[in-house]
Amino acid sequence: MSPIIIKSPYHIDYIYSYGQDSPFFAGLANKKLLGTKCPECGYSYATPKAYCMYCGTSCDWIELPAKGKVHTYTTCYYGGESFLDETPFNLVLVEFEGLDTLFLSRLTGVKAEEIQIGMQVKPQFAKLPRISPTDVWFVPVRK
Numbered sequence: 001m002s003p004i005i006i007k008s009p010y011h012i013d014y015i016y017s018y019g020q021d022s023p024f025f026a027g028l029a030n031k032k033l034l035g036t037k038c039p040e041c042g043y044s045y046a047t048p049k050a051y052c053m054y055c056g057t058s059c060d061w062i063e064l065p066a067k068g069k070v071h072t073y074t075t076c077y078y079g080g081e082s083f084l085d086e087t088p089f090n091l092v093l094v095e096f097e098g099l100d101t102l103f104l105s106r107l108t109g110v111k112a113e114e115i116q117i118g119m120q121v122k123p124q125f126a127k128l129p130r131i132s133p134t135d136v137w138f139v140p141v142r143k
């Protein structure tokens with residue numbers, strides 16, 4: 001006798017919060033890239049940072065400059081589920097003038113062999129935001 005097999009699809013709503021990083025994702029949905037800055041020591045982060053890693057002070061949100069430049073890059077031939085359709089894709093660490101840390105993102109619109117350290121890049125935002133880190137990526141600034 002064969003085993004009894006019952007097919008029964010189910011659905012789960014995953015509920016999670018970005019907590020203190022929520023303004024960053026709200027910024028992406030409004031086509032703004034937000035970083036943070038320590039009001040005490042002035043250290044600035046190109047990423048969400050609730051508390052300054054140097055002095056522990058609560059950081060303020062700041063809007064990042066409209067352009068940055070490639071600090072370094074790599075090409076990924078494998079990635080997480082969100083990026084599998086895009087492989088191979090380019091990852092860049094973006095440097096913003098006046099900020100003390102870098103921002104990790106994808107770089108599109110350019111072949112890997114055309115990427116140069118120091119090239120100017122600008123953020124692009126998803127037209128239909130998913131409230132996810134994939135809502136922003138960078139493209140070269142064409143002159």
Ligand SMILES: [Zn+2]
Pocket residue numbers: 038039040041042043052053054055056057
């Ligand atoms: Zn500080």
